[in-house]
Amino acid sequence: MDKEELFVKRIRELANLAYQRDITTFTDFLNLNERNILNSQNFHKLGVTAEGFGGYENAERQMVAFHPDALAFTWDYPIDCIRLEPKAVKFSEDLTHRDYLGAILNLGVDRSVVGDILTEDHTASFFCLRQMTDFFLENLCRVRHTTVVASKIEDPGDLPRPELKPVSGTCASVRLDSLIALAFGTSRSSIVHCIEEGLVFVNGKLITSNGYEPKEGDIISVRKKGRFIYDGVSRQTKKGRLGVRILLYI
Numbered sequence: 001m002d003k004e005e006l007f008v009k010r011i012r013e014l015a016n017l018a019y020q021r022d023i024t025t026f027t028d029f030l031n032l033n034e035r036n037i038l039n040s041q042n043f044h045k046l047g048v049t050a051e052g053f054g055g056y057e058n059a060e061r062q063m064v065a066f067h068p069d070a071l072a073f074t075w076d077y078p079i080d081c082i083r084l085e086p087k088a089v090k091f092s093e094d095l096t097h098r099d100y101l102g103a104i105l106n107l108g109v110d111r112s113v114v115g116d117i118l119t120e121d122h123t124a125s126f127f128c129l130r131q132m133t134d135f136f137l138e139n140l141c142r143v144r145h146t147t148v149v150a151s152k153i154e155d156p157g158d159l160p161r162p163e164l165k166p167v168s169g170t171c172a173s174v175r176l177d178s179l180i181a182l183a184f185g186t187s188r189s190s191i192v193h194c195i196e197e198g199l200v201f202v203n204g205k206l207i208t209s210n211g212y213e214p215k216e217g218d219i220i221s222v223r224k225k226g227r228f229i230y231d232g233v234s235r236q237t238k239k240g241r242l243g244v245r246i247l248l249y250i
Helices: 003-021 032-039 097-105 130-139 176-184 188-196
Strands: 025-030 048-053 062-068 079-086 114-120 123-129 146-152 164-171 200-202 219-222 226-236 242-249
Touching: 003 025, 003 032, 003 048, 003 062, 025 032, 025 123, 032 062, 032 200, 079 130, 097 114, 097 123, 123 130, 130 146, 164 176, 164 226, 176 188, 176 200, 176 219, 176 226, 176 242
Parallel strands: none
Antiparallel strands: 025 062, 048 062, 079 123, 079 146, 114 123, 164 242, 200 219, 219 226, 226 242
16 A cells, blocks of 8 residues: 555545544645645545644645534634744844744654644744644754744744735736746746656646646645745737736735
8 A cells, every 4th residue: 555545544534534434534744746636536436524723824735624514512623823033133143934834844843743834023923733732832943053042932823924925927818827837937938847757736636738737716736845825817919918917925
């Protein structure tokens, strides 16, 4: 049994457990590949609904909840958010997403217990399984050479939100390869291999066709590059090209 088959078996066991016990069950944080596999399954046949959430709207890494269609009580995702701040700002390094992720994984935890990491100036916030919160608060005290203080965000109003950078330009048509090239400032030809190699997802679904035409509001993720929202067409030039708007996650 390969890795994908094991994953499908595990999520179907969670779905069955939710139906049989009339409870809500949860996965760990799923990456884009796993979300794509999960979206290909028909859980309604099992009498359950699958819903994803990652701590904020449109998170890339998401926990999926399975609950019976007839479930009568409310429930919350067991997700917490932890903020990391330098103990002394003037001595802190310029830390990147990669630095924070490395510090977290160096504690010996699996990537699946941590959701998205959002960075801003000298701070970072990351979402994690609630069962791991105390562990991170007690053990995450250094990122590279910078001493950090970890604290749990208690007030929902203080939860981080990703920053979006507006990008605009023109395309001959609203094709997936054209939009990705515009978003990341590269050529269409350099994007082809990303799509063909299964690195591009639209709303969590794997897309392998260069000519796929996203809809306004779709979230396009390119592994190892980033993600953006296709915000629609704003105009048409005299030469027939389309002016498009993009909101790039930074």
